Amino acid sequence: MHSVEPVPLPHDCPSDVSLWRIDFAFDASLEDAAFAALSDDEHARAGKFLRHEDALRFASVRVALREQLAWHLGIAAHAVRFKLDANRRPHLADSNTLDFNVSHAGSHGLIAMSSKRRVGVxxxxxxxxxxxxxxxxxxxxxxxxxxxxxxxxxxxxxxxxxxxxxxxxxxxxxxxxxxxxxxxxxxxxxxxxxxxxxxxxxxxxxxxxxxxxxxxxxxxxxxxxxxxxxxx
Missing domain, CATH: 3.90.470.20 (4'-phosphopantetheinyl transferase domain)
Structure with missing residues (x-):
């Protein structure tokens, strides 16, 4: 299964900004219990990827994002809901207390989060x-x-x-x-x-x-x- 680790940030980075690295396990299956928090739509999106590695990257980052947001919001990971803004940038559907952004390439992904400002990664x-x-x-x-x-x-x-x-x-x-x-x-x-x-x-x-x-x-x-x- 993928692993999630905090990434140290430069000393001049605002204290409200946090960064997490996901290391992918490409031998995992999308049927594993670790992906149970994904919504039906997210499972469907993962299933549309032609390559298993791409599906795992998307699903692993989305599960890790759900877990981090759920911890901050005090809710279950499967209860986190997303919406797209006018620029098709994802944000929380039920709260404006957290901003986040994700990226992935090769064997790693990143999640940036803040409770006070917009972030990008x-x-x-x-x-x-x-x-x-x-x-x-x-x-x-x-x-x-x-x-x-x-x-x-x-x-x-x-x-x-x-x-x-x-x-x-x-x-x-x-x-x-x-x-x-x-x-x-x-x-x-x-x-x-x-x-x-x-x-x-x-x-x-x-x-x-x-x-x-x-x-x-x-x-x-x-x-x-x-x-x-x-x-x-």
Whole structure:
């Protein structure tokens, strides 16, 4: 069965933000009792994946998310209900006390949560078999692509994935920027763990902060949060 572990966050991360890593067990079955908390709709969604690994990733992250939310809400995991907002970003159907975001890739998933602000998270696997060059125009600003071209091959790969996870975490925090694509943000070159938005900063990103975080070997990850807290 999958395991769930807390992930230490940078010291300057707000104390209300928490992060959890899920390590997948691909020999599990969707019929296992561990997945009993999933709704009928979630079971159906898992069943539509063509590959068993993809179904396990979705189901494992959703069960772990339900368990974390249920603990905070004081209810059973199967009782947690979700809705989609106007940007199709999931949120709790019966409460506005928690925000969350999830991501998964390869053998790992991440869950970010906060009781005070919006959060976003992304993890990507730097797989040797994936041609990251094929999506540079969808991911990088022209200045970033030009900067990467001057690096050696391994540094290019690392820089590309740093940019990818940072931009995904940023836009997932609001949900608004997704429609415009990732290339409207500029985060390279990287000079610290803090993500610095360069060039023009879009209005919806002016109150968002992000940090690259430690990830398993061959992975890149980033967490983002709103500096503005919820209005109750």
């Amino acid at each position: 992304d993890i990507e696997h730097r797989g040797e078999s994936f041609d990251w060059h094929s999506i540079t125009t969808l991911t990088l600003d022209a200045s970033e692509a030009a900067w990467i071209d001057h690096l050696d091959i391994e540094a290019q790969r690392a820089a590309f994935y740093d940019a990818w996870v940072a931009k995904e975490a940023l836009v997932k925090t609001t949900g608004v920027g997704i429609a415009r694509g990732l290339q409207h943000l500029t985060v390279l070159p990287r000079d610290s763990a803090e993500v610095t938005l360069r060039n023009v900063i879009p209005d919806d990103m002016r109150e968002i902060t992000a940090r690259w975080i430690a990830a398993p070997e061959a992975y890149a990850a980033c967490v983002a949060w709103s500096t503005k807290t919820f209005t109750r």
